[in-house]
Amino acid sequence: MARKKATFTPEFREEAARLVVENDRRIADVAREIGVGETTLGNWVKKYREDHVGDEPPLGLSERAELAELRRRTRDQEMELAFLKKAAAYFAKEQR
Incomplete structure (x- = not known):
């Protein structure tokens, strides 16, 4: 139906x-x-x-600064995560 x-x-x-x-x-x-x-x-x-x-409404000065800081922190964390993934893959391969 x-x-x-x-x-x-x-x-x-x-x-x-x-x-x-x-x-x-x-x-x-x-x-x-x-x-x-x-x-x-x-x-x-x-x-x-x-x-x-x-x-x-447009972002205020403090909001723009906070947004820039959050973007910077996100970019840094993405780089750290990529490094940790590579390190984990390297050590996982080494133990076999």
């Missing part, structure tokens, strides 16, 4: 996407809560972000 395709109003879609974007919630959690698929809600969130791209 074929399932009927659920239809949602544009207001419902926007409100669901707003729950994710404005409250920094995970798509999976909100999707489970409102009873829609994760992919569906992900598409709604993507469209919401595209439609409201200019609505966010």
Whole structure:
């Protein structure tokens, strides 16, 4: 038996996407809560972000500095992780 395709109003879609974007919630959690698929809600969130791209206020000086610091730390941690992976592979090979 074929399932009927659920239809949602544009207001419902926007409100669901707003729950994710404005409250920094995970798509999976909100999707489970409102009873829609994760992919569906992900598409709604993507469209919401595209439609409201200019609505966010620009970053302040302290926020820009924090963002730069976080990017630097992420880059450093990625380099450390790559090194540790190579070291683990080297020592795993050596023990055989």
